[in-house]
Amino acid sequence: MVQTIRIEAEARGRAGKGAARATRRQGLVPAVIYGAKQEATLIALDPRDVMKELQKGGWQSHLYEVAVKDGGTERTLMRDVQFHPVTDRPIHVDFQRLAAGQRIRVRVPVHFLNEATCPGLKAGGVLNVVRRELEVLADPDAVPEAFEIDLGEAGIGDSLRWSAVKEQFGTKSVIDRDFVVATIAAPTVQEEAPAPAAAPAAPEATKQKAPATGGKKK
Known part of the structure; x- marks a missing residue:
């Protein structure tokens, strides 16, 4: 806390x-x-x-x-x-x-666990963090330092939502739905640009024969 x-x-x-x-x-x-x-x-x-x-x-x-x-x-x-x-x-x-018994509205940071062993990240996926902080209503005496989400079984294409938070410490999200916190996005594939076509060889210059020079008639 x-x-x-x-x-x-x-x-x-x-x-x-x-x-x-x-x-x-x-x-x-x-x-x-x-x-x-x-x-x-x-x-x-x-x-x-x-x-x-x-x-x-x-x-x-x-x-x-x-x-x-x-x-x-x-x-x-x-x-x-x-x-x-x-x-x-x-x-x-x-x-x-703060008044006695009053719940407070606070922003709590999110920490992600087991990134090194996450199947989706090991396969080349990318962790796309949608929300780095979660806004919640909390008891003043029970405000968590951080929320944690475990990536140990997350694959490419998976969405990690509010329900994936390991321990919510009795807090209530100010967003009334199971919103997305992060996703494991597929790796971006960059297509290699085709090699430029080779320029056509320049035609050889046509060799012109010099006209034969005849001898003078005597």
Whole structure:
């Protein structure tokens, strides 16, 4: 199951663009915690903490325990990050507060097992991944790190669907059907281009005989 990550924050007193700019001038990233029918909490984060989480990947599926200095602790999901258009640094973060008993909508990556022994791949087929992440509804305490699909018996032309996920951890797909996650596609055969026809040999130049020169009659 996914682990809860603790992230430290400072409280912000004012909302608005001017207050957010003032927070950035202090070297911090303005952020907000919203949801669960409660008033929004304005906070500021150390940009190093934000970048550390973004570089891990999969941050939208992680649970964050935001500890506000001289305040309480909020259990959240990191829902959105805004970046500076030039420096690409984070300039604002949105957290969604989790309510007790609430299921959350998350994206979970897919891992494929036994690619080396997959009959279809060994026969020259190609693994065509349709969805690298699956969006599901999950209990906050039971969000999986990844879903796994076993390719050990998959042949060329087979489709691996949601039902092929080995363990779904009590989650529910947001797509209400047994959708395709990946396929084993047939190898692409490239026809060799025919060799260009040989150019016809150039005709030999016709040899013209020089007219015989007769001797002078005396």
